[in-house]
Amino acid sequence: MIRSLTALTTRHAWKFILLWTLLAAGLSIVGQSKMHSVTQPDVSSFLPKSYDSAAAMEIAEDKFGAKPDDNAVTMLVGRDDGKKLTVGDRRHIDKIARGLGEQRLKMPNPDDLPSFMLTDHSQTPVVKSGATAPDGTFRLLSVSLDGNRNDPALQDLYRDLRDHAEDEFARADLRTGFTGGIADLADTTEAQEDTEKLVGILTFGLIVLLNVLAFRSVLAAILPLIAVVLVGGAATGAVVGTALLFDFKLDPSTPSLITVVLLGIGIDYFLFMLFRFRELLRADPNPKKNARGVAAETAGRVGAAITSAALTIVAAFATLGIASFGQFKVLGPAIAVCVLVMLVASLTFIPALLAVSGRGMFWPSRALRKEPKAGMSARLGDRVARRPFLFVAASVGLLCALSAGALGMRMDYGTDSGPDDTPAAVTAKEISRALPGGVASPHTVYVAAADGKGATDGKGAGRDVRIDASGLKGLTKELKAVKGVGRVAEPVLNDRHTAAKVDFYLNVDVNSQRARDLVSDEVRPLVVKQAPPGTEAHVSGQAAIFADVSEAVSKDLKVVFPVAAGLIALILVALLRSLLAPMVLMLAIGLGFTATLGSGVLVFQHVLDRPGVSFTLPLVLFLFVVALGTDYNILISDRIREEMGRSGSARQAVAAAVRHTAPAIVTAGVVLAGSFASLAVNPSPGTQEIGLVTALGIGLSSLVLSIVLVPAVVAMLGRATWWPSKSGRRKGGRGGGHRAPRTPEYAQYEPYAPYDPYTPATWQQPHDSEPLRR
Missing domain, CATH: 3.30.70 (Alpha-Beta Plaits)
Known part of the structure; x- marks a missing residue:
C-alpha cells in the first residue's frame, strides 16, 4: 500500500504539491486565528468533577455566577x-x-x-x-x-x-x-518577545547549517524547512479544527509543544528520505534517467519505517485518552492528530518534492558523481560490529549511572512563574512584604446543599436548604484555629441563601508542599465536619487545586506507563515480525528513559536546587523520549534487517547499516534535540524542564541507543535477533531484502545493493588484522 501511494504521488508530483500548499494556507489561517479560543488556562478545569476543588468550582459557577475564564x-x-x-x-x-x-x-x-x-x-x-x-x-x-x-x-x-x-x-x-x-x-510575554524571536532564528539557522554540512546543497538545506513549516501550519489547523469539532480545550502549553514536535519529526522524516534518496541516486548507473522512479523507490523503502515510527508516537500519546487528568487527556489527541498529518505529508508531499527536484536537490554538490569515502560512521559501524560486548558494556554503564539520578525524585506541583524582574513580579514582592503571602491567592470554602437535594421540613415536603450565617460560626472559628491559616473572612451568602462561601488566607507559600498538605490533611476534614446539616463543603484555591492534581497525576502514571509501553511493543512486533528484537528495543528504550529522567533530576532538583521536577515531566518525558526516540531505533533496526538479507555475515550487516544510517540519525537527532532545547527560553519552568530534558533524551536515543547499543546487541545475537521470523536470513545471494513491485517507475532499482566498501572481499581492514566473523 505504501509503495502504491508513493508511486502515485511521484507520478502526479505537481498536483500533490499544489494540493498541500493550498491546504496548508487555509488550515494555517484557521489555526492562528482560533488557537486561543480552544485553549483553557485554568488548571482546575482539567480535573474530573469527583475531585474536591472541581466540586467547589462547580458551586462557585452555579450559585455565585463565577466564570471559569x-x-x-x-x-x-x-x-x-x-x-x-x-x-x-x-x-x-x-x-x-x-x-x-x-x-x-x-x-x-x-x-x-x-x-x-x-x-x-x-x-x-x-x-x-x-x-x-x-x-x-x-x-x-x-x-x-x-x-x-x-x-x-x-x-x-x-x-x-x-x-x-x-x-x-x-x-x-x-x-x-x-x-x-x-x-x-x-x-512576561513582553520581556520574552525578543528572546523568543532570537531563539527561533537560531533554531532555523541550526537546521539549515546541519543540512548544508550534510548535503553541501542549497536546496536540500532550505526546502525541508519550508516544507515542514507548511505542513506544520496544516497540522496546527487540523488540531484546532478537531478541538472545535469535538468540543475539548487544550492546555496553554500545547501549541508550543505542537510546534516543536512538528518541526522536529518533520525534519527527521525529511532527512531520512533525503539520505536514502542520495544513496539511491549514487547507485543509479544512468544519471540522466528520470529521478521520479528513484524518488518512488526511496519513499517505498523508507516509508514503512516512517509509518511505524509515526504510529508509535500516535499510539503512545493515544494512551493519554485513558488519563483522568484532563491536561494529559487533551494533549494525547492533539499530538496524535499533528503526527498523523505529518505522516501523510511524509508519504505524499515529501516524495512529490523529491520527484520534482531530482538530482537538483543536491546542487551544487558533486557528491553524486563519486563514491563516498569511509567516514566516521563507517569506522563506528566497523568497531561496533567487531567489539559488540565492549560497546554494550560501555553504553549500559553510562545509562545506568545516569538512571541513578532518579533515586529520590520529588514532584513539584507549584505553579509556573515567569521572570522575577518584570513589573508584575516587582509589584507582587512589594505586596508580599506588607501582607500575608496568601492575600494575592485566597482560598475559599464553598457550602451548598448536599448533592443538590433539598431538605425536608419535617412534614415530608421538600424545600431548598437555606443557609444562615450563624450556622457557619463553628466552621469559621475552627478554621481560624488551624495553624498556617491567616485571616478568615466573614461568610458571604448568595441571593437565595442556598450557598455560602468563606474566604481564608494562608500564612505559607501557596505553591509549597506545606500548603497542599495543610489544605488536604487539615482544612478539608475540618470543613466537612463543620458543614451545617444537609449541606456539603468543598475547598478551592491554588493549593487545593494542585493537591488534587497531585493525586490525579499519581493515578495516571500507574496506568499510562504500562499501556503505552504495551502498544509500542505491539507496533515493534508488527514492524519487525519478531519477538526478540522488540524485546531488545524496549529494554534499550526503557533504559534510555530512566537515564534521561535521572539526568533531569540531577540538574533541576540537585544542581539548580528546585523543590523537585515538574509534575508533568515524567509522563510527558516518557511519551516524548520513548515515542520519538523509537523513530531512530526503528530506522536502524529496519536497515539492519534489510542488510542481513544480503550476502555476508550478520556483523557485516550491522556495520553496513550503521555506516549508511548513522549520518541520518545523528543529523535528525541534533535537529530534534535543538528544537526541544529552544523551549528553554519559555517563561514557564515546567516547559523549560520538558524542553531541556527531552532534548537530552533525544540525544541519548540518537547517539547512544540507536547507533551504538542496539547495533551492538544485534551484532552479539546475530540473525537470532529476528526470531522467529526468517526475514534476516539470506535466500540465495541477496534475497530477503525488501522486494519492490515490478513497476516501470523503479523496477530497475531492485534488487539494489548500495555502494559499500565493507564487502566480503574487503572486510579485513588495514587497521585490524582479524577479520569479522559471524
Whole structure:
C-alpha cells in the first residue's frame, strides 16, 4: 500500500504539491486565528468533577455566577512619595476605581483577518476594593477581565486598561502596580518577545547549517524547512479544527509543544528520505534517467519505517485518552492528530518534492558523481560490529549511572512563574512584604446543599436548604484555629441563601508542599465536619487545586506507563515480525528513559536546587523520549534487517547499516534535540524542564541507543535477533531484502545493493588484522 501511494504521488508530483500548499494556507489561517479560543488556562478545569476543588468550582459557577475564564488582576495604588495614604488620597482612589469600572474597553478589529475568525473581547471591567497595607502606604484593588488570558487580543485589552489607569492615578499623584493572572502573563510575554524571536532564528539557522554540512546543497538545506513549516501550519489547523469539532480545550502549553514536535519529526522524516534518496541516486548507473522512479523507490523503502515510527508516537500519546487528568487527556489527541498529518505529508508531499527536484536537490554538490569515502560512521559501524560486548558494556554503564539520578525524585506541583524582574513580579514582592503571602491567592470554602437535594421540613415536603450565617460560626472559628491559616473572612451568602462561601488566607507559600498538605490533611476534614446539616463543603484555591492534581497525576502514571509501553511493543512486533528484537528495543528504550529522567533530576532538583521536577515531566518525558526516540531505533533496526538479507555475515550487516544510517540519525537527532532545547527560553519552568530534558533524551536515543547499543546487541545475537521470523536470513545471494513491485517507475532499482566498501572481499581492514566473523 505504501509503495502504491508513493508511486502515485511521484507520478502526479505537481498536483500533490499544489494540493498541500493550498491546504496548508487555509488550515494555517484557521489555526492562528482560533488557537486561543480552544485553549483553557485554568488548571482546575482539567480535573474530573469527583475531585474536591472541581466540586467547589462547580458551586462557585452555579450559585455565585463565577466564570471559569475570569482574570482577576491585583492593582496596587500608593502615593508617589511613598508616604501613608491620606483621606483625600482614598477618596481619589474610590472615584477613579468607579470610573474604571464604568468605562467599556473596546477591542480594535485588525484588517488582516475576517471578523468571523476573531473573538471580540470588548467589555466593562469589574473593579472591587481590596485590602490596605498595615502601614497605610498602599491599597489594593481587584480588576477582573473575562476571556482567555493567553489570547494576545485580550492581553492588548489589558494593556489599554493598565495604561489608562496609570494615567488617571498619576494625575492625582498616585502610583500604580499590577500583578497576578493576565498582568504576569502580559509582562512576561513582553520581556520574552525578543528572546523568543532570537531563539527561533537560531533554531532555523541550526537546521539549515546541519543540512548544508550534510548535503553541501542549497536546496536540500532550505526546502525541508519550508516544507515542514507548511505542513506544520496544516497540522496546527487540523488540531484546532478537531478541538472545535469535538468540543475539548487544550492546555496553554500545547501549541508550543505542537510546534516543536512538528518541526522536529518533520525534519527527521525529511532527512531520512533525503539520505536514502542520495544513496539511491549514487547507485543509479544512468544519471540522466528520470529521478521520479528513484524518488518512488526511496519513499517505498523508507516509508514503512516512517509509518511505524509515526504510529508509535500516535499510539503512545493515544494512551493519554485513558488519563483522568484532563491536561494529559487533551494533549494525547492533539499530538496524535499533528503526527498523523505529518505522516501523510511524509508519504505524499515529501516524495512529490523529491520527484520534482531530482538530482537538483543536491546542487551544487558533486557528491553524486563519486563514491563516498569511509567516514566516521563507517569506522563506528566497523568497531561496533567487531567489539559488540565492549560497546554494550560501555553504553549500559553510562545509562545506568545516569538512571541513578532518579533515586529520590520529588514532584513539584507549584505553579509556573515567569521572570522575577518584570513589573508584575516587582509589584507582587512589594505586596508580599506588607501582607500575608496568601492575600494575592485566597482560598475559599464553598457550602451548598448536599448533592443538590433539598431538605425536608419535617412534614415530608421538600424545600431548598437555606443557609444562615450563624450556622457557619463553628466552621469559621475552627478554621481560624488551624495553624498556617491567616485571616478568615466573614461568610458571604448568595441571593437565595442556598450557598455560602468563606474566604481564608494562608500564612505559607501557596505553591509549597506545606500548603497542599495543610489544605488536604487539615482544612478539608475540618470543613466537612463543620458543614451545617444537609449541606456539603468543598475547598478551592491554588493549593487545593494542585493537591488534587497531585493525586490525579499519581493515578495516571500507574496506568499510562504500562499501556503505552504495551502498544509500542505491539507496533515493534508488527514492524519487525519478531519477538526478540522488540524485546531488545524496549529494554534499550526503557533504559534510555530512566537515564534521561535521572539526568533531569540531577540538574533541576540537585544542581539548580528546585523543590523537585515538574509534575508533568515524567509522563510527558516518557511519551516524548520513548515515542520519538523509537523513530531512530526503528530506522536502524529496519536497515539492519534489510542488510542481513544480503550476502555476508550478520556483523557485516550491522556495520553496513550503521555506516549508511548513522549520518541520518545523528543529523535528525541534533535537529530534534535543538528544537526541544529552544523551549528553554519559555517563561514557564515546567516547559523549560520538558524542553531541556527531552532534548537530552533525544540525544541519548540518537547517539547512544540507536547507533551504538542496539547495533551492538544485534551484532552479539546475530540473525537470532529476528526470531522467529526468517526475514534476516539470506535466500540465495541477496534475497530477503525488501522486494519492490515490478513497476516501470523503479523496477530497475531492485534488487539494489548500495555502494559499500565493507564487502566480503574487503572486510579485513588495514587497521585490524582479524577479520569479522559471524
